[in-house]
Amino acid sequence: MxxxxxxxxxxxxxxxxxxxxxxxxxxxxxxxxxxxxxxxxxxxxxxxxxxxxxxxxxxxxxxxRTRKRQLSGTDEEVLSRRPGPGGDVVGGHLHERYARALRFHRRTGLRPGELAGMHADQLDFERKEVTVSNVYIASRAVIRPYPKDEEDRVIPLLDEAIEAAREALAGRDLTAGCGIPYSDGSKCNSVLVFLSPRGAVVSPANYKGVLRRACQKANIPHLVSPYAVRRGFATWAKDRGVDPFTIQVIMGHSRLDQTADYVQFTEAARLQFLAAMKDPMNLRAMGPNDDLGANPGAETAGTTLDSAANGGHSTTA
Structure with missing residues (x-):
């Protein structure tokens, strides 16, 4: 024209x-x-x-852009709690197998397919680390023997992650094989670490559905997904003071801006900023599952408790 x-x-x-x-x-x-x-x-x-x-x-x-949700420590605690018979405790009703997978997932930041495809021989409990290699590819129902970036990575394991994996493997024949074909035709001589209640692979789609139904039962207003768990790990690690480059390596990102997209601004980050800038702030008691900042003591550094107000506020020393 x-x-x-x-x-x-x-x-x-x-x-x-x-x-x-x-x-x-x-x-x-x-x-x-x-x-x-x-x-x-x-x-x-x-x-x-x-x-x-x-x-x-x-x-x-x-x-x-809508704010992407992350699974906090409080969310995890609520989802994993199971009400007793006739009890009135609000819980997520997660089956114990899914609760173990969730506990491990939030402490490693794995991709959903990496969690689903993890085998027992990838774990080294003595060195407290796991080699991320096998990935479950749901669209083909196969195990791919390499992660997204085609390079294995070794990440550290927290004690609670080790505990979850040990519980999942207890009493099982670890050399029985997983029963899922490998994309390269190789033979499997190990078992999947985490299984569904029926003994099947914890596929990302089923895992997502289980988490969302548990959120609804637990009255958690935002429905979390496996990637919300992954974001929860990145945010938690940042709040604990882990440097961003280490988080990037653990999560398997090729660029730091990818990692930044997973990190959320939290209350712990706000308190950490105020402490670093030497501003007075309110103090509150924190439970064992609360997400703390880089240095839990930083929240009281440079402050004195106001005894007249029952320790409810702080003033700059």
Whole structure:
């Protein structure tokens, strides 16, 4: 079509046809070269056009990003608690096998497929570490013997993660094989660490469904997913003072900005900032499962308890 025959309504109609089924930024990416070309015809000497048909064209507006949820320590405690018969305690009703998987997951930050495909021979309890290699590929129902970045990584294990894995493996023949084919045809001589209540693989889709149903039963307003657990690990590690490069390596990210997308701003981070900047802050008692900052003592560093107010507030010393 000759350039001088393209009119603004034609461009608007084209953009409107592009919009359905596409993200707002995709439409803008497609439209941008055309707009640049039209502007170039005006700047050219002598100009090919005296006006751009792109003037006044309405593009889809950027959508505000919703805040991604993370699974906190409090959420984990509620989800893992099971009410006794006839009891009125609110709990997530997670089966003990899923509760163990969740406990391990939040303390390692694994991808859902890495958690599902983890075998017993990947664990080294003496060195307190796990080699992340096998991944369960749900779309093909196979084990892929390498992670997303195609390079194994070794990550440390907290005591609670070791405890969860030991409980999951107790009384089982660890050399029985997992019964799932490998994508490269190799033979398996180990077992999956975590299994569903029926003894099947903890597939990411089923795991997600279980977590969401547990949230509904436990009256947790935000439905968590396996990636919310992964974000919970990254945020917890950051609040405990682990440097971002270590978190990046543990999570298997190739770039630091990927890791930054997983970290949430929490109350512990706020208190840590106030303590670092030497601002007075309120003190409160914290339970064993609360997410603390880099240095739990930092919350009281440089402060004195106001005994007249029963220790409820602090003042700068």
């Amino acid at each position: 000759p350039l001088n025959e393209i009119e603004q309504p034609d461009v608007q109609e084209w953009v409107s046809e592009l919009t359905p089924g596409r993200r707002w930024n995709t439409v803008r990416t497609i439209y941008s070269p055309f707009r640049i070309s039209m502007n170039a015809t005006i700047k050219q000497k002598p100009p090919l056009l005296t006006a751009s048909p792109c003037v006044g064209v309405e593009l889809p507006k950027p959508k505000r």
